[in-house]
Amino acid sequence: MKKVLVVAGICIALLAVFYTQFKPGTASADPRGDAYAGSKACAKCHAKVYDSYLHTAHFMASMPATPNSVHGSFAKGSNVFNIDQNQKIVMEKRDSGLYQTYYVNGKVKGAHRFDIAFGGVKGESYLYWKGDGLYQLPLSYFNRQNEWSTSPGYKFSFVDFRSIGKRCLECHVSYVNEMPGGKQQLSRDEQFDRSTMVYGIDCERCHGPGAQHVDFQTSNPQVKTAKFIASYASLSRAQRMDACAVCHSGIHTSLLKSTFGFMPGDTFAKYKLPEFQQHLDTTHLDVHGKQFQLLQSSKCYLNSKMDCGTCHNTHQNTRGNDILYAQKCLSCHNTPNHTYCKMTDKLGADMLKAKCISCHMPELTTSVISVQVADKAPPVRFFVHTHHIAIYPQEVKKILAFINK
Numbered sequence: 001m002k003k004v005l006v007v008a009g010i011c012i013a014l015l016a017v018f019y020t021q022f023k024p025g026t027a028s029a030d031p032r033g034d035a036y037a038g039s040k041a042c043a044k045c046h047a048k049v050y051d052s053y054l055h056t057a058h059f060m061a062s063m064p065a066t067p068n069s070v071h072g073s074f075a076k077g078s079n080v081f082n083i084d085q086n087q088k089i090v091m092e093k094r095d096s097g098l099y100q101t102y103y104v105n106g107k108v109k110g111a112h113r114f115d116i117a118f119g120g121v122k123g124e125s126y127l128y129w130k131g132d133g134l135y136q137l138p139l140s141y142f143n144r145q146n147e148w149s150t151s152p153g154y155k156f157s158f159v160d161f162r163s164i165g166k167r168c169l170e171c172h173v174s175y176v177n178e179m180p181g182g183k184q185q186l187s188r189d190e191q192f193d194r195s196t197m198v199y200g201i202d203c204e205r206c207h208g209p210g211a212q213h214v215d216f217q218t219s220n221p222q223v224k225t226a227k228f229i230a231s232y233a234s235l236s237r238a239q240r241m242d243a244c245a246v247c248h249s250g251i252h253t254s255l256l257k258s259t260f261g262f263m264p265g266d267t268f269a270k271y272k273l274p275e276f277q278q279h280l281d282t283t284h285l286d287v288h289g290k291q292f293q294l295l296q297s298s299k300c301y302l303n304s305k306m307d308c309g310t311c312h313n314t315h316q317n318t319r320g321n322d323i324l325y326a327q328k329c330l331s332c333h334n335t336p337n338h339t340y341c342k343m344t345d346k347l348g349a350d351m352l353k354a355k356c357i358s359c360h361m362p363e364l365t366t367s368v369i370s371v372q373v374a375d376k377a378p379p380v381r382f383f384v385h386t387h388h389i390a391i392y393p394q395e396v397k398k399i400l401a402f403i404n405k
Contacts, residue, residue: 031196032175035209039202042210045217050203055317057121058201062172065114065126070098072124072141072148081139081148082375083156089139091148100126100137102159112137112161116199118172121319122382123371125151127164132179132191134164142371142380149371149380156372163189170259171247174198174205206243206314207231208264230264237307241292242268244308249292288366291387298389304332322354329356346400355399361385362395 030036043050053059063069072091073079079091092099098114114137116127125140138159142149150156169176169192177196204210213229232240245268246259254273262271285293295301295308311328318324330353333341341352343359363383370379 030211031177031193031198032204032209035211036204037209037211037214039204041214042203049315052317053203053315056314057119057317057319058314060120061201062116062118062199063120064199065098065117067093067098069117069120070114070124070126070141071120071143072139074098079148083159084375087159089159091139100139102138110159122384123149129194132194133189134169134192135161136164137161140371142373145373145380147373149373152369152371154371156375165190166192166258167251167255171251172200174200174202175260201247206264232264232309235265237305238267239265240307240309241296242266245292246271248289248308250286250289285388286366286368287364287384287386288368288382294386294388298387300332300389306332322357326352326354326356329360343396343399347403351399351403357385359392359395359399360389361387362392 030038039050074091074093081089081091083089086105088103090101090103092101092111096113099111100114101111102109112128112130112135114126115129116134118125118127122144123140123142126137127134128137136151138151138154138161139148140151141147151162153162154160166176166178175196175198177193179191179193198205208230210229213227216227217223232243235243243262243264246262249268249272255271256273257271259271262268287294300306311325312318333356341347341356344352347355362385364386365381366384367381369382371382372379
């Protein structure tokens, strides 16, 4: 009998330890602290939204580089990038991972592993770890042409390995802990604790810490109103815009403090220097990264209560769905008194229902990102939809020329 009681006591003690260490929301400690639950905890109750989010640009902002996340070809004949007759970079698959190997006159001068993939919509760029520092690989993948290309900003004529700092990571990962001073390294390159990296833009980057929310809703399933979590709808218009501005207002202005600390409801002006508040000439704003300022300068924004969420559902992949975005426009622009399209008498009904974005938010080239896909080829610029909603006569001419062929 005593033996049975002893065994039972041990089992109860083990169960208590197991529950303490692995209760819901704490099975895997989040590097951001105990207030965070991690996206997998969100997926348990929000499976449909989570599964949809996996296909969005926010989720794909960064991820570990694997054969599934690196989309450039490693097949013989498609894996060589010739810099000149003496230099080339070869994409190679090895037992230890994927590599970009640099050859000069047939001899290996360096081989660096694909560790992190950035992006996945218009193209992908890649990072590798060197000690505790992150560096960009010289070659990226250009989706539109299905080719390897120089990484943005790299010259075709030389191989470089640019260090990547926290300012880049603040918009491509949800968190990483910086290591002040690194490991007694003389370089000024920033150092990071790779074990703390939270890839992509996860649920809690936009909704705030969720551990208390998960614990409460799990313990009180009868309560259908979300508690202890920030929803986009609960924020003011200014707060909603600031939440998006964290990453969509450009990266060329110094920050007062790291945006990893930004929480939904915060004021972004407390994080970024005053230049953010000044009036900016929209004709000199690049379409890549300055979407916040471009939208705020639009008459549609100034004369309505719209915000980013009026047109964008960040939980869904709606890339290229022109008809959906046109419907967003027509939800307001649907009467003669609300600036109905002046091209009505020249365009058919089907065209009007599908081409609002093409005329009023056209794809323009960005000077921030350009790549080269072959020796002596001109640089290829990326096209990005401008968020300055306006009338672009040159785009109207393109549409008219197309339908009058």
